[in-house]
Amino acid sequence: MAQAPMEEEECPELIPIEDQEVAGEEAELSHGTKIPVTIITGYLGAGKTTLLNYILTEQHSKRIAVILNEFGEGSALEKSLAISQGGELYEEWLELRNGCLCCSVKDNGLKAIENLMQKKGKFDYILLETTGLADPGAVASMFWVDAELGSDIYLDGIVSVVDAKYGLQHLTEEKPDGLINEATRQVGLADLIIINKTDLISQEELNKIRTAVRSINGLVKILETQRSRVDLCEVLDLHAFDSLSGISLQKKLQHVQTTHPHLDKSIVTVTFEILGNTTEENLNEFIQNLLWERSVKDKAGHPMEVIRLKGLVSIKDKSHQVIVQGVHELYDLEETTVSWKEDDERTNRLVLIGRNLDKDILKQVFIATMTEKQENS
Ligand SMILES: Nc1nc2c(ncn2[C@@H]2O[C@H](COP(=O)(O)OP(=O)(O)OP(=O)(O)O)[C@@H](O)[C@H]2O)c(=O)[nH]1
Numbered sequence: 001m002a003q004a005p006m007e008e009e010e011c012p013e014l015i016p017i018e019d020q021e022v023a024g025e026e027a028e029l030s031h032g033t034k035i036p037v038t039i040i041t042g043y044l045g046a047g048k049t050t051l052l053n054y055i056l057t058e059q060h061s062k063r064i065a066v067i068l069n070e071f072g073e074g075s076a077l078e079k080s081l082a083i084s085q086g087g088e089l090y091e092e093w094l095e096l097r098n099g100c101l102c103c104s105v106k107d108n109g110l111k112a113i114e115n116l117m118q119k120k121g122k123f124d125y126i127l128l129e130t131t132g133l134a135d136p137g138a139v140a141s142m143f144w145v146d147a148e149l150g151s152d153i154y155l156d157g158i159v160s161v162v163d164a165k166y167g168l169q170h171l172t173e174e175k176p177d178g179l180i181n182e183a184t185r186q187v188g189l190a191d192l193i194i195i196n197k198t199d200l201i202s203q204e205e206l207n208k209i210r211t212a213v214r215s216i217n218g219l220v221k222i223l224e225t226q227r228s229r230v231d232l233c234e235v236l237d238l239h240a241f242d243s244l245s246g247i248s249l250q251k252k253l254q255h256v257q258t259t260h261p262h263l264d265k266s267i268v269t270v271t272f273e274i275l276g277n278t279t280e281e282n283l284n285e286f287i288q289n290l291l292w293e294r295s296v297k298d299k300a301g302h303p304m305e306v307i308r309l310k311g312l313v314s315i316k317d318k319s320h321q322v323i324v325q326g327v328h329e330l331y332d333l334e335e336t337t338v339s340w341k342e343d344d345e346r347t348n349r350l351v352l353i354g355r356n357l358d359k360d361i362l363k364q365v366f367i368a369t370m371t372e373k374q375e376n377s
């Protein structure tokens with residue numbers, strides 16, 4: 001039940017979704033048959049294709065489909081779909097009507113994937129490489145919403161490859177319109193960061209880029225590689241967007257620390273905890289004010305800009321912890337399989353990644369939203 005704002009944005013797929021209660025058990029069951037998609041993002045030349053090729057040629061028992069999207073000449077976007085199975089490599093080309101992956105992959109790409117699955121049997125896994133300048137949030141939202149629409153595919157996680165040598169330069173690049181630059185966005189949204197090409201830098205430089213990445217995303221796991229060589233189990237099946245990550249998320253959130261701006265106008269991670277229960281209504285109001293209305297502002301009056309949101313909250317009358325997920329304007333609440341114990345203190349822990357975030361103000365607003373409505377009801 002991912003929720004999107006009402007107004008139509010660039011991506012027509014981001015329509016509001018009817019609330020439907022998905023019981024924990026049901027959700028778990030359906031994961032057995034659904035196919036995970038991992039989005040591989042990262043700036044131009046960081047090593048995304050190298051990573052995909054590595055994964056395809058590595059020994060694994062999975063049948064992995066890989067979608068590479070590259071901009072060809074003109075406005076048509078050609079996407080190559082490679083499927084590896086037992087060393088054999090199939091390849092198909094998908095033709096997309098316009099150059100915007102986020103608007104067209106749903107119509108053509110996803111359909112093509114589903115058609116292909118009918119023809120050749122299901123894949124076990126899908127990897128999708130975005131172009132270096134893509135906003136992975138738009139692509140992620142699409143798969144996320146699609147999962148709600150009964151697709152066979154669900155979003156497993158976002159992996160960002162960072163160029164060890166040029167990463168800092170990419171992260172500090174200023175956009176003329178004051179927007180968050182692509183590289184920073186990709187790091188902010190990621191569930192896993194691979195700092196690649198470590199052969200090209202010194203230990204000191206590596207420390208710098210690691211610190212910069214960590215200052216943006218306090219939640220993310222960081223790997224360091226050469227030629228994108230990673231352990232497959234560190235990349236696949238992250239379950240970053242579903243309630244199956246409930247237990248690990250709890251541990252993870254406890255260790256997250258609020259970060260401090262490291263680069264100019266950089267994105268930071270803010271985390272806070274508020275004891276007690278909230279209601280679904282209050283939580284929706286808090287999140288919607290933040291993500292949709294942009295009415296929550298920092299001390300200087302700048303609207304807070306959240307690109308990623310994660311949390312575990314306690315909803316009154318719910319026996320289990322509820323996971324909160326947000327990517328840009330899209331968010332989702334889902335009950336986990338982790339129940340509150342009798343002697344547990346009920347608590348809400350949120351992690352936000354974005355710009356102009358002020359922890360104290362966020363806490364105040366959260367508490368205000370929490371108490372205001374509960375008094376009225
Ligand atoms: N020195 C060095 N070069 C690397 C490493 N990993 C990848 N490369 C090289 O970097 C170049 C870019 O790698 P790709 O995998 O194509 O990067 P990409 O992110 O897919 O690039 P785009 O799709 O163009 O955005 C290639 O020439 C790779 O061979 C590494 O660890 N060290």
Ligand SMILES: [Zn+2]
Binds near residue numbers: 048049050129
């Ligand atoms: Zn590539």
